[in-house]
Amino acid sequence: MAVTALSQQLLFFSNSTTTRAKPKPWFSNKTAIFSPHKKACVSFIRCSSSSTSQSPETDAQTPESCVNLGLSLFSKGRVKDALVQFETALTLDPNPTEAQAALYNKACCHAYRGEGKKAADCLRTALREYNLKFGTILNDPDLASFRALPEFKELQEEARLGGEDIGYSFRRDLKLISEVQAPFRGVRRFFSVALSAAAGISLLFTIPRLFRAIQGGEDAPDLMETAQNVAINIGGIIVLVALFLWDNKKEEEQLAQISRDETLSRLPLRLSTNRIIELVQLRDTVRPVILAGKKETVSLALQKAERFRTELLRRGVLLVPVIWGEGRAPQIEKKGFGLPPKTAAALPSIGEDFDKRAQSITAKSKLKAEIRFRAEVVAPAEWERWVRDQQKSEGVTPGEDVYIILRLDGRVRRSGKGMPDWQQIVQELPPMEALLSKLER
Numbered sequence: 001m002a003v004t005a006l007s008q009q010l011l012f013f014s015n016s017t018t019t020r021a022k023p024k025p026w027f028s029n030k031t032a033i034f035s036p037h038k039k040a041c042v043s044f045i046r047c048s049s050s051s052t053s054q055s056p057e058t059d060a061q062t063p064e065s066c067v068n069l070g071l072s073l074f075s076k077g078r079v080k081d082a083l084v085q086f087e088t089a090l091t092l093d094p095n096p097t098e099a100q101a102a103l104y105n106k107a108c109c110h111a112y113r114g115e116g117k118k119a120a121d122c123l124r125t126a127l128r129e130y131n132l133k134f135g136t137i138l139n140d141p142d143l144a145s146f147r148a149l150p151e152f153k154e155l156q157e158e159a160r161l162g163g164e165d166i167g168y169s170f171r172r173d174l175k176l177i178s179e180v181q182a183p184f185r186g187v188r189r190f191f192s193v194a195l196s197a198a199a200g201i202s203l204l205f206t207i208p209r210l211f212r213a214i215q216g217g218e219d220a221p222d223l224m225e226t227a228q229n230v231a232i233n234i235g236g237i238i239v240l241v242a243l244f245l246w247d248n249k250k251e252e253e254q255l256a257q258i259s260r261d262e263t264l265s266r267l268p269l270r271l272s273t274n275r276i277i278e279l280v281q282l283r284d285t286v287r288p289v290i291l292a293g294k295k296e297t298v299s300l301a302l303q304k305a306e307r308f309r310t311e312l313l314r315r316g317v318l319l320v321p322v323i324w325g326e327g328r329a330p331q332i333e334k335k336g337f338g339l340p341p342k343t344a345a346a347l348p349s350i351g352e353d354f355d356k357r358a359q360s361i362t363a364k365s366k367l368k369a370e371i372r373f374r375a376e377v378v379a380p381a382e383w384e385r386w387v388r389d390q391q392k393s394e395g396v397t398p399g400e401d402v403y404i405i406l407r408l409d410g411r412v413r414r415s416g417k418g419m420p421d422w423q424q425i426v427q428e429l430p431p432m433e434a435l436l437s438k439l440e441r
Contacts, residue, residue: 063094067101074109083109100130111146119143120151127159134159138266147266148382156259182254185247192244196237203233257393257412264386265410268378269320276378283410284441286318287429288375291419292387293401295323301403301419302374308422309373315429316408316437319374322387324399326380390415405429408440 070085086106094102107122126132137143137155146152206229213223265280279288291298298321305312305319377383388398394415396402404415405425430436 061088061092063089063092063098063102066092067098067105070102070105074105079109079112083113096130100126100132103130104132104136107146108140108142111143114145116146116149116151119146120155123155124158138262144266144268147263148379153385156263182251185251189244189247192240192247196240196244199233199236199240203230203237206230206233253393260386260389260393261411264406267383267386270376270378272372272374280410282318284408285316287316287408287413288318288320288406289420289425290320290322290383290387290404290406292322292384292403293324293419297401297419298323304419305373305422308426311426312422313373314431315426316432317373317425317429320377321374322377322380322383324384326384408437 066085066089070082070089073079073082073085083106086102086109089098089102090106103122103126107119107126110116110119110122123132123137127134134156137152138147143152206226209221210223210226210230212219213221213226265278265283267279268276269279269282270276282288291301293301302319302321387402387404390404390412391398391400391402396417401418402415403418403420405413405420407413
């Protein structure tokens, strides 16, 4: 249970020092100040109407004032003007903190305007040159529309592959999760390297003996015995190197799966109360069952599930239908910015205070009350893209009808072609109050 908890904690990629304030309803006033106590972050305060009445434009232009003015304009919906201010800040010889803030917020402006490539270029520069944490990109609702674009997938893949140029911290977090899930892989690789080195050293000493045995003579070693030793050493090196490479391949596959799990956790759902949340907020609360396929097939599966509704609810099942083709022309939903006040207030605020809110008994009880038997996907193109990626990883032809059952901790439990046998699922999944369910959290 402790292993699962650590895995969940790492998957959240919580970042206590974010580059920009978490979004509030678009009409709120917020201004940024640079905190002298933090090296690579911008802290934010909410200003009164009297303090915001003094126009920043009256001050001499500095990178800091341009970023502050840009954020003020952004909060008022003047995205084009905000973009000009962030670009200006980058031309005024900013320090690393100011440059990171300007690039990051410039990326948010491009994301709002649907300019995925420009947003990705800004974020890539901030990651490479100004130590931006990839977890910030994952957690910021203002970048939700960007995370639905192919450019984000490319950026995430670069970060997963790691290296010093981009996303090093992201790959490090993925590797930590991988080590928790496969704790003996590192030990196996250590012994593979150590034993391969020992076999190589032994081979260096054995090969000259083999030449002497072939040449013959009174002091020559036995040919068969020496040849056997050489063969054992060579065979051992081949096997150990193969095991090392196999472990590396498995690790990369696991890192890719963890990355997909993280992407899945950020996909949005609409509950029966019309509240929009990200899947990560349902961890430990439900077992989502994703039904992906043609409309007729999925509809039939939903009808059959109604016969087992009571038992499935006891096991925390939440049906998530994904219809092929519904996301061909997606309507990108902007979270927390540019939405009506009532809608924006209902959206989740994922950030440094999310973990505390998510662990609140009151918040969890309220969320459980809103969960029914079925949820509606938001941004269906993003959901369909994730399902197809999962199909490729499991060797299934993309576009086939499939179902995917998730664990309580958000990871994939199992999947299969076609639609599920609900009676079998009832027998397979333990009730939420059972010990096995508690261990799964």
